[in-house]
Amino acid sequence: MAWDETGDAAARDRQVLGGRERLSFLGEDSLDARHLEAMEQLRLLYGYPEGMPLAPFFANLAHSPEFFAGYMALGVTASTRSALPARVRELAILRTSWLCGAPYAWGEHVHATRERLFSPDEIARITQGAAAGGWDDLDRAVLCAAEELHADAMIGDATWAVLADHLDERQLVELPILVGHYVMTAYVQNSLRTRLTEHGQGLSAR
Known part of the structure; x- marks a missing residue:
């Protein structure tokens, strides 16, 4: 069963990190x-x-x-x-890392943004995505964008309309590029079974 169907962070950490690193x-x-x-x-x-x-x-x-x-x-x-505001950028990175079940990227960006950009409650809600309560319109649209790109390789019209109310054309171009970069990051880190840093906590990080 795929990671995004189980949502079991501990099991995903074991799956990705449980074996030896694949490269020296x-x-x-x-x-x-x-x-x-x-x-x-x-x-x-x-x-x-x-x-x-x-x-x-x-x-x-x-x-x-x-x-x-x-x-x-x-x-x-x-x-x-990037022209994207730091909160928008990191929200997209964290949601993408979670959707990809990427322990290394998720843990590193939680460590870098906890308290500085996001409260522990917000980080927990990022794991639930756009459907969670408490987001403003832009936050929810950024989460939706990451989710729609993950599911269908494009941002839907309704989400795009909300993003376009808050972001300029340069920022609208950069958002899917950013998400794609972190999908690629997840592919490489997960496939190489890259071990966590000393402060990395994997998908359990909040």
Whole structure:
């Protein structure tokens, strides 16, 4: 049975993380200056400590230096140069990570946004999605957009109309690109069984 049909976070964590990592970890000496600069930008954005070791996901991704460079370029752009408000951006990332059953991405973004952008109650409601109570119109539309993209590979007309009332044309272009980037992230992290960081809590994180 698919993850999104069970919603059992602990079981999904075991499924994705229970086996050994599928690739070896490479060190920073496998990367060049452009890779290290991109990681430093993300470290500063999310407030990670200086000198922290290469994160497990990046240590896996380093097996493909050129794809690493392209992936990081899009990730840094989405995180530091997107026109989307931070709350909209992270709401879309968290809902997409949950829908994809992605323990690594979910846990990292809960850690980065808890209390700063979302209360623990809001994080719990993100797991329930647009159908949960308490969202304003924009929040609900962003959640709906992530859900519709996941289910049908497009944002429906009703959801688009609400988004267009709150976001400009640049932001409307960037939202599905952002969601697609984190779907790709889930595919890679889950398939490689990338282990969690020291503060990662997987899908149980709230």
